[in-house]
Amino acid sequence: MRGLQDARRDPRAPDGGLSPLPGCAAPAVAIPCGRFAPSPTGPLHFGSLVAALASFLDARARGGHWRVRIEDLDRPRVIPGMASDHLRTLERFGLHWDDDVLYQSHGAERYAVALRQLERAGWLYPCICSRSDIAQAGLAGAEGYRYPGTCRTRSGSATDSAAWRVRVEAAPIEWPDLVQGPQRHALDALCGDFVLRRADGIITYQLAVVIDDAIQGVDRVVRGADLITSTPRQIHLQRLLGLPTPAYVHVPLALDRQGDKLAKRLGAAAVAAAEPVPLLCRALAFLGQSLPPEAPRLGRDTLLGWAIQHWDVGRIPRGQGWPAPPLPNVADSPEM
Numbered sequence: 643m644r645g646l647q648d649a650r651r652d653p654r655a656p657d658g659g660l661s662p663l664p665g666c667a668a669p670a671v672a673i674p675c676g677r678f679a680p681s682p683t684g685p686l687h688f689g690s691l692v693a694a695l696a697s698f699l700d701a702r703a704r705g706g707h708w709r710v711r712i713e714d715l716d717r718p719r720v721i722p723g724m725a726s727d728h729l730r731t732l733e734r735f736g737l738h739w740d741d742d743v744l745y746q747s748h749g750a751e752r753y754a755v756a757l758r759q760l761e762r763a764g765w766l767y768p769c770i771c772s773r774s775d776i777a778q779a780g781l782a783g784a785e786g787y788r789y790p791g792t793c794r795t796r797s798g799s800a801t802d803s804a805a806w807r808v809r810v811e812a813a814p815i816e817w818p819d820l821v822q823g824p825q826r827h828a829l830d831a832l833c834g835d836f837v838l839r840r841a842d843g844i845i846t847y848q849l850a851v852v853i854d855d856a857i858q859g860v861d862r863v864v865r866g867a868d869l870i871t872s873t874p875r876q877i878h879l880q881r882l883l884g885l886p887t888p889a890y891v892h893v894p895l896a897l898d899r900q901g902d903k904l905a906k907r908l909g910a911a912a913v914a915a916a917e918p919v920p921l922l923c924r925a926l927a928f929l930g931q932s933l934p935p936e937a938p939r940l941g942r943d944t945l946l947g948w949a950i951q952h953w954d955v956g957r958i959p960r961g962q963g964w965p966a967p968p969l970p971n972v973a974d975s976p977e978m
């Protein structure tokens with residue numbers, strides 16, 4: 643098994659570090675890059691707009707690229723045509739991206755390469771436990787039951803019709819979140835060894851994100867605070883695969899009146915149909931950014947240009963989230 647210290651070497655370092663995955667070679671001069679990565683399992687809602695806008699402004703304010711990828715690996719949940727809807731909505735809001743959109747459903751080969759690399763280094767093992775097996779072990783984690791390690795000593799090959807888990811270590815993973823402050827999470831207490839490939843062959847979110855952030859050259863991940871417990875898993879995989887760790891900015895979530903994540907059932911149609919400027923103003927206010935008094939009367943692109951110039955990560959309020967503001971043109975929504 644390769645040591646974590648070795649895996650931590652940055653492939654952009656002068657000594658070359660570990661050999662990067664295909665497509666992950668860093669450019670000679672690193673250009674700042676952010677990204678927005680929606681799942682086409684439902685329409686974009688106000689919370690999605692907040693995350694998209696924050697990552698867009700952060701990348702543009704740093705003079706960088708902003709890329710989009712469609713996280714469509716969980717095919718049974720993907721809604722046909724939804725990815726195109728997402729892209730049209732981003733364009734309506736003036737959030738124009740660089741380069742081609744990356745579709746995870748086209749990424750089987752790059753994920754297979756990463757899995758092979760981890761398997762050869764001894765980090766993976768097959769797991770045949772069911773959800774109820776894991777529940778019966780009764781070990782509490784941050785997101786329900788954590789994996790008790792039942793199959794850690796199983797041997798087998800990648801052709802087994804089993805889930806594939808990656809080993810975690812007891813040492814906590816730490817990073818300085820640019821909004822939420824210093825973070826420290828121990829993966830064995832958070833989730834235990836976690837699944838990278840499901841028994842049905844689908845690659846999980848955690849692995850795909852790590853590979854694609856590297857391929858897209860993302861140096862700062864700006865996303866919703868609900869994903870903060872995914873970050874230590876992703877940093878663990880970056881270290882094992884010899885990939886650079888981006889900076890992380892977890893922005894507060896837009897919640898509904900019951901305090902639940904807005905989710906796609908709420909305000910979604912509103913975002914697709916709403917006038918961009920009033921909604922952009924609400925999203926900027928939600929992110930703690932200052933607005934000029936004339937903001938509601940500015941054109942969309944003028945407002946975005948102003949927001950880029952005045953973008954300040956330090957003004958984003960720290961916290962998991964709070965209720966979304968009343969949205970324009972959605973007075974008929976019973977849940978807002």
Ligand SMILES: [Zn+2]
Binds near residue numbers: 768770771791793794
């Ligand atoms: Zn198992």
